[in-house]
Every structure is written in structure tokens, then in C-alpha cells.
Amino acid sequence: MKLFTYERAASADAAVAEGAAPGTKFIAGGTNLLDLMKLQIETPERLVDISRLPLNTIDEREDGGLTIGALVPNSDLAADPRVIERYEVLSRALLAGASGQLRNKASTGGNLLQRTRCYYFYDTAMPCNKRAPGSGCSAIDGYNRILAVLGTSDKCIATHPSDMAVAMRALDATVVTQKADGDRRRIAIGDLYRLPGDTPEVETVLEPGELITAIELPVPVEGARHLYRKVRDRASYAFALVSVAGVVTMDGDTVASAALAFGGLGPMPWRDPAVEAAIVGKPASDASFAAAADALLANAKGFGSNDFKIPLARRTLIASLRELTGV
Incomplete structure (x- = not known):
């Protein structure tokens, strides 16, 4: 792991201001990022810890939906009675993912931003356009058993690993963010991710320093x-x-x-x-x-x-x- 500086954000405003600096990454649960740093796939110069921000509640909305704070642990989200009763597919998907220990630590926002588990992405001795743009895709002619058959390009055939995000997509969730300039936006989850095309290293539409603060679930479908x-x-x-x-x-x-x-x-x-x-x-x-x-x-x-x-x-x-x- 390469040297980096560490700061704990006192507020969302401070987090996005600090997160916009080049070489900076947010860290919450760290269940994916720390692994990538140990392997020197991710080599941030600075980590901004957002884990103490007040983004860890699940709140009722006036329209009957739920707002899920980005720092709600996966285990808490899966076990919430309102999620089990109204959005059962989400609870099932969360419980199908990872292990109990990881679900206790992993955050809702971080789950959406997991990086691929492609073998070649994790092997720094092999070419990978997602890790090193322009180096090539080893997976296309290599061992690609776990990789994509839809939405691929000649630059990348990696898959997105999240179970939770699949359920969120079926539920038409909306991702709420705060940008480095303080502006907020709401992004339909179907618009959050990008196809690999010629730039597989760009995985979402998030801008530098843009922080996921919440995920909104719409009114549940009655009788579904x-x-x-x-x-x-x-x-x-x-x-x-x-x-x-x-x-x-x-x-x-x-x-x-x-x-x-x-x-x-x-x-x-x-x-x-x-x-x-x-x-x-x-x-x-x-x-x-x-x-x-x-x-x-x-x-x-x-x-x-x-x-x-x-x-x-x-x-x-x-x-x-x-x-x-x-x-």
C-alpha cells in the first residue's frame, strides 16, 4: 500500500470540498477500496473519511417512499422492517451478497460504487483498460467465465458486482448527490452507470468530489x-x-x-x-x-x-x- 494522507470530514460540505482535489477518494466502510489499495490498483494520495457524517438513517417520505442514507450499513438496510415489508426484493438481494461481517461494515452508497471483480483488473501484471486505460483488455481472449455478455465493448467486458444495485434498479431508485460546488442532484439509478465504450475506466456519471448522500425508493407497488x-x-x-x-x-x-x-x-x-x-x-x-x-x-x-x-x-x-x- 502506498503512502496517503487521511482526513475525517466534519460535514458533507467539507467532504465534497476536500474530495474534489485530484488524487482524493472518499472512504466509508472501505470493504472494496482498502482491498484495491493493498493491491495498488487504487493509489489515492488522500482519503477523506465520511463514515461519521449523519447519513446513516432510513427515513419515511411524505409520498410513502423511503430515503436511505448513504452510510446505512447493508445489514441494517436488509433487516429494516419497512424494507422487508415493502421492498422485499432489496432485502433479499442484500442478504444474498457478501458475508454477515462485510454487510455489517459495507455502506449503501459504497455498495453502488463497487468496482468489478474481473480477474485481470485485480492482476496488475496484466493489461486492463479499466485499471490502466489504453493497455488493452486481457479478458476478451482470456479466462472470462464471470464476465459480461451484454453491454460490452472491444475495450472491456467487466461486470458490475453489486447485488443491491440490481434490486435498486428494479425498484427505480434515485441516487441523491452533493457536488463539489454545493449543488445537489437526483440521478435515476439507471442513469448513474456508464457503458464501457472506449472509456471503461469511467464507470459512473459522478463528477470529481461528488458525494452520494442518499438513495430514494419510490412508493412501493401495491400487491406486488x-x-x-x-x-x-x-x-x-x-x-x-x-x-x-x-x-x-x-x-x-x-x-x-x-x-x-x-x-x-x-x-x-x-x-x-x-x-x-x-x-x-x-x-x-x-x-x-x-x-x-x-x-x-x-x-x-x-x-x-x-x-x-x-x-x-x-x-x-x-x-x-x-x-x-x-x-
């Missing part, structure tokens, strides 16, 4: 059925090969509404309106579920070791829809 299905190599402490977060309502045998997001398949929590359109307003059936899978995977591309993800995603989605609709 929730599901988080995660397919992984082992039963605990493993990242998703494929995951599905689903929130569905039924009108008799017909799918009245659906929100479906996917993990393990792309560089961000993946959601495609065509997948939902394939089943909404139609009787729940294997035929409509197959059409949804066709829509999801229309542009999927495997790279050798991860070819299996395409049929696995199809089977996982169809099984999830059967459970959600009771077919």
Missing part, C-alpha cells in the same frame, strides 16, 4: 410479488453468474406490471424495457416468458469461457417468471 434469484458457484460469499430481481403484479392470470433487472450479465445493473414489454398485458405462460428471454439476450455475446451464461440467463429468467407469476 418480489423475487431475487441469484445463481452462483457456491451458496455464500460468491458473486452472481446470473441474478434476477423481479417486482411483478398480476390481474388474474395476466401480468399487469413488471420490473425486471439483472446482475452478472453486464457492466451495470441491467434492465431492458423490451423484456418487460414481452410479458406485461399478456397471460403468464412459458411462451411469453421465452419471448422475454429472447428480448433480454437478443444482443448477448459470449467470449468463450462465459458462453454458458447465455443459456443460463434464459433458464434463470424463465424460472424466476414462473415463480413470480405462479405458473
Whole structure:
């Protein structure tokens, strides 16, 4: 680990002012950042500790939604009775991620900003455009079993690792931030992340020094059925090969509404309106579920070791829809 300076922010205003300086990173739980620093993948010159800021509460909003402070630990969020009752998919996704010890430490805002677990990103002896822009992507012709089949580019095929972010995407969460100039903005979670394109090192739309302060959940969908299905190599402490977060309502045998997001398949929590359109307003059936899978995977591309993800995603989605609709 390289030398760095450390400062504890006294307020959000102070944090964003300090965080805008080149070479500065925010640290809260540190469950991802410290690992990256030990491996010298991240080498910040200064850390700004935001862990003592008053951003650790879950508050009711007047419209019936929830505002989740960015520093709420993942374990507290998963166990909150309001989350369990109204946003079950979120609680399930959190409990499917990491270990109890990590959930106790990991923050909600930090979870959204996790970096990929691509093997080559972590191996500093190998070229990686995300770690060293312009050096190349070792994964495309290498061992890419855990990597993306959707939203890739010829510069990067890394996946986003968060389970929580997939559930947040299905729930249409909004990310609230404070910028270095003091301005605040609200970013739909679907707009937070960027596709790799030619600049895979730029993973979000956040500006230097911009701090996530909260995540807003909209009014829960009345009468909805929730599901988080995660397919992984082992039963605990493993990242998703494929995951599905689903929130569905039924009108008799017909799918009245659906929100479906996917993990393990792309560089961000993946959601495609065509997948939902394939089943909404139609009787729940294997035929409509197959059409949804066709829509999801229309542009999927495997790279050798991860070819299996395409049929696995199809089977996982169809099984999830059967459970959600009771077919």
C-alpha cells in the first residue's frame, strides 16, 4: 500500500470540498477500496473519511417512499422492517451478497460504487483498460467465465458486482448527490452507470468530489410479488453468474406490471424495457416468458469461457417468471 494522507470530514460540505482535489477518494466502510489499495490498483494520495457524517438513517417520505442514507450499513438496510415489508426484493438481494461481517461494515452508497471483480483488473501484471486505460483488455481472449455478455465493448467486458444495485434498479431508485460546488442532484439509478465504450475506466456519471448522500425508493407497488434469484458457484460469499430481481403484479392470470433487472450479465445493473414489454398485458405462460428471454439476450455475446451464461440467463429468467407469476 502506498503512502496517503487521511482526513475525517466534519460535514458533507467539507467532504465534497476536500474530495474534489485530484488524487482524493472518499472512504466509508472501505470493504472494496482498502482491498484495491493493498493491491495498488487504487493509489489515492488522500482519503477523506465520511463514515461519521449523519447519513446513516432510513427515513419515511411524505409520498410513502423511503430515503436511505448513504452510510446505512447493508445489514441494517436488509433487516429494516419497512424494507422487508415493502421492498422485499432489496432485502433479499442484500442478504444474498457478501458475508454477515462485510454487510455489517459495507455502506449503501459504497455498495453502488463497487468496482468489478474481473480477474485481470485485480492482476496488475496484466493489461486492463479499466485499471490502466489504453493497455488493452486481457479478458476478451482470456479466462472470462464471470464476465459480461451484454453491454460490452472491444475495450472491456467487466461486470458490475453489486447485488443491491440490481434490486435498486428494479425498484427505480434515485441516487441523491452533493457536488463539489454545493449543488445537489437526483440521478435515476439507471442513469448513474456508464457503458464501457472506449472509456471503461469511467464507470459512473459522478463528477470529481461528488458525494452520494442518499438513495430514494419510490412508493412501493401495491400487491406486488418480489423475487431475487441469484445463481452462483457456491451458496455464500460468491458473486452472481446470473441474478434476477423481479417486482411483478398480476390481474388474474395476466401480468399487469413488471420490473425486471439483472446482475452478472453486464457492466451495470441491467434492465431492458423490451423484456418487460414481452410479458406485461399478456397471460403468464412459458411462451411469453421465452419471448422475454429472447428480448433480454437478443444482443448477448459470449467470449468463450462465459458462453454458458447465455443459456443460463434464459433458464434463470424463465424460472424466476414462473415463480413470480405462479405458473
